[in-house]
Amino acid sequence: MSTVARWLLILCWICGKANANYETACGSVEESEYLALQRNVDVLARQLMTLRDNSGAWKNTPEALTSLILAKPDVLSDVDASVAVLENEATQKPSLGKFAQILLAAKASCSNTTNFGGVNLAKELKRRLNDELMLNGINREPPQGWYGVYLAVGAYCISEKQSPGESIVARVLEKQGLRGSFHESMSADYTAQAMIALTCVMRVSDSSDPALGTIQRSLHLASNSLLTGISVEKDNVWIGNRYSTPQALIALTENEKLDNQKRLCMKILESINNRPAGREPEAALSQVLPVLKGASVLQLMNDERDCPSRDESQEIESIDENIDDPIPNARVVDIQIDLEFIINPNAYLGGDLASENVTRFDVTRVPKGTILHDTMVLASQRELMTFETKDTAWGRSLVEINGRRANSSMKQFWSIGANGKSIPVGIDQFIPSHGEKISFTLTTWS
Known part of the structure; x- marks a missing residue:
């Protein structure tokens, strides 16, 4: 075998080893x-x-x-x-x-x-x-x-x-x-x-x-x-x-x-x-x-896989304070939006109209393009609101806000509006705009 051929084989082997190290769910990258x-x-x-x-x-x-x-x-x-x-x-x-x-x-x-x-x-x-x-x-x-x-x-x-x-x-x-x-x-x-x-x-x-x-x-x-x-x-x-x-x-x-x-x-x-x-x-x-x-x-x-370490002394490395910085090659999102939520739970309960004061608060530092559900998660992390959802075939469905649960047996549901109009999609898909007022209303259907 010639010297050139040997070098080509070595290079191909090195190339193959390198590619093997960069395997993802979509193959080598x-x-x-x-x-x-x-x-x-x-x-x-x-x-x-x-x-x-x-x-x-x-x-x-x-x-x-x-x-x-x-x-x-x-x-x-x-x-x-x-x-x-x-x-x-x-x-x-x-x-x-x-x-x-x-x-x-x-x-x-x-x-x-x-x-x-x-x-x-x-x-x-x-x-x-x-x-x-x-x-x-x-x-x-x-x-x-x-x-x-x-x-x-x-x-x-x-x-x-x-x-x-x-x-x-x-x-x-x-x-x-x-x-x-x-x-x-x-x-x-x-x-x-x-x-x-x-x-x-x-x-x-x-x-x-x-x-x-x-x-x-x-x-x-x-x-x-x-x-x-x-x-x-x-x-x-x-x-x-x-x-x-x-x-x-x-x-x-x-x-x-x-x-x-x-x-x-x-x-x-x-x-x-x-x-x-x-x-x-x-x-x-x-x-x-x-x-x-x-x-x-x-x-x-796979029975031959490695088992996790049982070492109790292992410490977690501190998380970088800039955890939300974009990763390499990621799309940069640098425009912030402000949202005002209006929690307005009014529903016809047991023959009496039970109403509560409207609760308003601002949600700041939300990247443009953030979906409504994630904005609500941020609000809950800042202790501005609490909420609960359930998974359905159509995505997440809102069932409770600030301790007020929609009672399906009483035909109650949480309706969601943006600037006074019902949002056309669910909280997994709706993306609020800058300054938009989002309202949550506990209501009934006929």
Whole structure:
């Protein structure tokens, strides 16, 4: 072999090694793109750690712990404290979806899932899953909703590396609509979660399983549904909306549906990466971290993965005060807007018109382009308001403000207006303008 040929081989080997170091959910990328992602992983992980209380708990401990183990395990300290929180939660009769998340977190932390706080997690999850889908031997709609069912199917399959059963998988497949989505309408959240569950079932199924072809067709239709739900908003590319995008991107990349659309995949990943780090609530941080690292819960099926350190002395590095500074290559947002919120809860209650004084306050230092939900999160962090939402097929729905809950049995709901007119979209999509007055009114429908 000539000297030139040898050098070419060496250069090709070096090039291949370099590319291998820059792997993302969308495949190999340039070093600058990779570093932009990893810088945000570091910042977001430390931000999530600051939200853990002294007992080792988060608002949703299993989701947060699993996310950190998958994306940034070296930032974790005193893992056993958080595991102890999970063991306690496992005995408190949590919802089916929460119990599924506990199983995933126990698996991620390399805990003994067969005796977790005295509970065999997988066995108990399978029992609860059967009870959720069947009553007195007859199939029924799950009282806690299908999202928890999809979570449970995926968690059981990932933990045990086996299907929860042909009848349960069949029930999941029956919920897929003609357009490929799961749930009553086009819901990226539900569809992505169902895809994660079915992807696991497909991987553990025997090649001769007659249901394998049905599952593969289902995943193909579901992928097309997510791809048709892609939208562009202010140079960002979302799948459904910004909150459903991380899980949806994982579902698509795990099924290799964006392998031939790397440019689109990277645009979606960059959109996720460009979200202001310091303004994300806990749930968003937990969902964003794994996809930026190119990880998913399906990796917990790998028995050779590393377990998180149990070193209690590990300390969290201090978070940079400029946590909201734009990351490299990110779109710079430097225009501030001021919002005035008008909380005006008036509703017809029990035959009497119950009214309260209008509460007004200003929300300052909000970057231009911030959606209404994130602005409300900022206001709550500044102790200007409290609120509660629930996830629906159409996005987040507002159910409570400042302790006043809309009572659906009394036909109450929170209507939202901007400058006296109802907003045309939900709080996940509406972007207030400079000086705009946002009003929240507890009202009734006829």
